[in-house]
Amino acid sequence: MSSRVVALVDMDCFYVQVEERLNPEYKGKPAAVVQYNTWKGGGIIAVNYEARDRGVTRFMRGDEAKEKCPEIHLISVKEVRGKADLTKYRDAGQEVLDVMCKFCKCIQRASVDEAYLDLTDEVNKRLAEEKNPGDILTSISLPNTFVVGYAEDGNNDEDKRSKGTAEWLKTLWDPDADSQSTRLVIGAAIVEEMRAAIYEETTFRCSAGISGNKVLSKLACGLHKPNRQTILPHSSVPELFSRLPVRKVRSLGGKLGASLVEELGCKVMADLANFSESELHQRFEEKTGSYLYNLARGIEDDPVVPRLVAKSVGCCKNFSGRSALCTKADVAFWLKELASEVGERLEKDMAE
Ligand code: DCP
Numbered sequence: 001m002s003s004r005v006v007a008l009v010d011m012d013c014f015y016v017q018v019e020e021r022l023n024p025e026y027k028g029k030p031a032a033v034v035q036y037n038t039w040k041g042g043g044i045i046a047v048n049y050e051a052r053d054r055g056v057t058r059f060m061r062g063d064e065a066k067e068k069c070p071e072i073h074l075i076s077v078k079e080v081r082g083k084a085d086l087t088k089y090r091d092a093g094q095e096v097l098d099v100m101c102k103f104c105k106c107i108q109r110a111s112v113d114e115a116y117l118d119l120t121d122e123v124n125k126r127l128a129e130e131k132n133p134g135d136i137l138t139s140i141s142l143p144n145t146f147v148v149g150y151a152e153d154g155n156n157d158e159d160k161r162s163k164g165t166a167e168w169l170k171t172l173w174d175p176d177a178d179s180q181s182t183r184l185v186i187g188a189a190i191v192e193e194m195r196a197a198i199y200e201e202t203t204f205r206c207s208a209g210i211s212g213n214k215v216l217s218k219l220a221c222g223l224h225k226p227n228r229q230t231i232l233p234h235s236s237v238p239e240l241f242s243r244l245p246v247r248k249v250r251s252l253g254g255k256l257g258a259s260l261v262e263e264l265g266c267k268v269m270a271d272l273a274n275f276s277e278s279e280l281h282q283r284f285e286e287k288t289g290s291y292l293y294n295l296a297r298g299i300e301d302d303p304v305v306p307r308l309v310a311k312s313v314g315c316c317k318n319f320s321g322r323s324a325l326c327t328k329a330d331v332a333f334w335l336k337e338l339a340s341e342v343g344e345r346l347e348k349d350m351a352e
Contacts, residue, residue, distance in 0.1 A: 002212025002234070003180065005123045005187035006304060009195070011096065011113035011206045012226035015046035018092045019075045021203050030054055031073040034062045035084050041066060042076060049226050081337045083317045086112070095202050097308055103194040108304045116214050118304035119187045126186050136182065137172055140189045145210075146224045149236030153223045161228075168233070181233050184210055188231050195229065213300040218250050237298035241269035249295070256288070272296035309349055315341045 011017065015033040020026045030051035034042030041062020054069040062074045077084045093112045100107055106118035130136055142165055146156075150164035172181050188210045195206055208229035209220030219240070220232035232240065246266050247257045260266040264275065264283070273296040280289035294300060315338050325331050 002299070002301075003120070003183075004212050005119040005183050005210065006213050006217050007117045007119055007187060007191050007208050007210045008110075008214065008217040008221045009100065009115055009117065009191070009206050009208045010221050010225075011093075011204055013046050013048045014093070014113035014204075015077075015089050016048040016075070017204050018089050020048070021092075022088075023075075026073050026075070029073060030056065030069050030071060031075060032056060032062070032065055033075050033077060035077045040064070041074065045077070081341065083315075083337075083341075089113075092202070092204070096198055096204060096206070099198045099201050100194060101308070102197065103190060106304050106306050108307050109310065116217070116304045117191075119190055119210075122190055123183050123186045126190075127183070134173075136186060137169060140185055142169075142185070142188055142192060144192055144195070144227075144229055145188050146228060146230045147236070148220060148223065148230060148232045149239050151224070151230075156224055156228055161224075168231075178234070180212065181235075184212075184231050184233060188229060191229055213298075214302050214304065215250050215295065215300045216298055219244070219248070234298060238270065241273070241296070241298070244269045246272065251295070256284075256292075260292070269296060313342055313345050313349065315345075 016026075016031050019033060020031065028050065030053075031048045032044045032051055033046040035045050036042050039061070041064070044056075044058050044060055044062060044065060047056050047058055047065075051065070051069055051072050054072075056065045056068050056072060060068070065072050065074065077086070078088075079085060089112055093109075096113075097107065097109060097115060100115060100117065104117045104119055104122055106121070108116045110116055127136075143162075145165055146161050147165050147168040150168045151161060169185070171177060172185070191208045191210055195208060198204055198206060205227040207221050207225045207227060209217035209222070209232060210229065211217045211220055211232040212234060216232045216237070220230040223230045246252050246260050246269055249257070249269065251257075252260065260272060264272070266272045272292060275283075275293070275296075277290060277293040280292050283289065284292065291300075317334065317338065319325050319334075325334060
């Protein structure tokens with residue numbers, strides 16, 4: 001079992017929240033952010049939870065969203081140089097990271113609105129400060145936390161949440177209880193404080209998952225969105241994996257996951273646990289086989305690599321259908337435009 005405490009923090013409907021802060025009249029009402037609004041009302045890239053409740057999804061065009069929910073506000077992404085300008089969303093993501101840095105030293109930015117945190121050192125420090133570590137379980141409050149195995153996925157009912165979490169905390173008093181769970185409690189308390197500070201300082205809400213590794217934390221984070229956090233104790237992994245489709249796991253969304261489903265007949269993660277390590281070595285090469293064998297048991301050791309700036313900077317624009325580029329001059333023009341944007345962003349990154 002991992003001795004690490006790893007969290008994944010993911011902002012809720014991030015681009016819409018950024019727009020809501022700029023235009024508070026959208027708050028509490030259905031809204032979505034659209035890109036390129038000339039064809040069928042534009043492509044939706046973010047939907048707030050009020051609009052999701054009315055059946056709007058990211059896979060709709062703006063017109064379809066209007067049909068589903070006539071009162072929806074469709075907010076267009078600003079265009080600069082004929083393409084979407086995402087600067088304000090990137091800057092907002094940086095504001096959030098600045099707050100996170102006050103709570104944790106080891107942060108890996110994973111996308112514009114998502115970061116992994118290794119809280120092991122911070123947890124150890126809090127444990128060391130406690131004269132009687134057992135007291136932690138009485139003094140800590142987790143008003144926003146669900147626990148896998150003690151809550152129903154996707155159900156954010158407050159009464160059920162508080163009862164479930166209290167019931168799990170009670171099991172930790174048992175002298176045989178694993179100490180890792182107590183460490184997850186402390187990690188969750190730090191994340192509660194951090195999320196409250198993010199809200200206080202930026203007005204943005206987020207969700208989080210807390211466990212012993214990145215894969216489990218990512219899974220946990222999605223279980224009680226929005227604006228809640230979820231602990232996944234190692235003992236609840238078999239229960240979660242008995243119903244978790246293989247492709248939902250971070251590293252199994254692509255070809256590897258497809259081959260597990262199609263060739264090994266694994267529908268849920270628990271099916272993968274039926275294969276021995278040597279069987280998996282035979283089917284995949286040794287490294288991948290062992291990775292899968294461990295993953296099926298909720299074990300994964302990918303480190304949180306401290307990184308606050310994006311690993312790479314790129315920009316792209318699709319020229320589909322009638323907008324296809326037909327002349328060398330057009331290609332040269334757009335290459336120059338895209339290269340200028342990359343150049344500007346690299347300079348900005350450097351300045352920061
Ligand atoms: N985004 C985008 N194009 C996509 C997906 C996302 O431009 N195909 C942008 C808009 C989102 C932001 O990235 O607001 C973060 O994406 P997420 O997948 O984390 O989704 P949201 O934050 O919008 O919603 P959720 O609350 O489900 O995380």
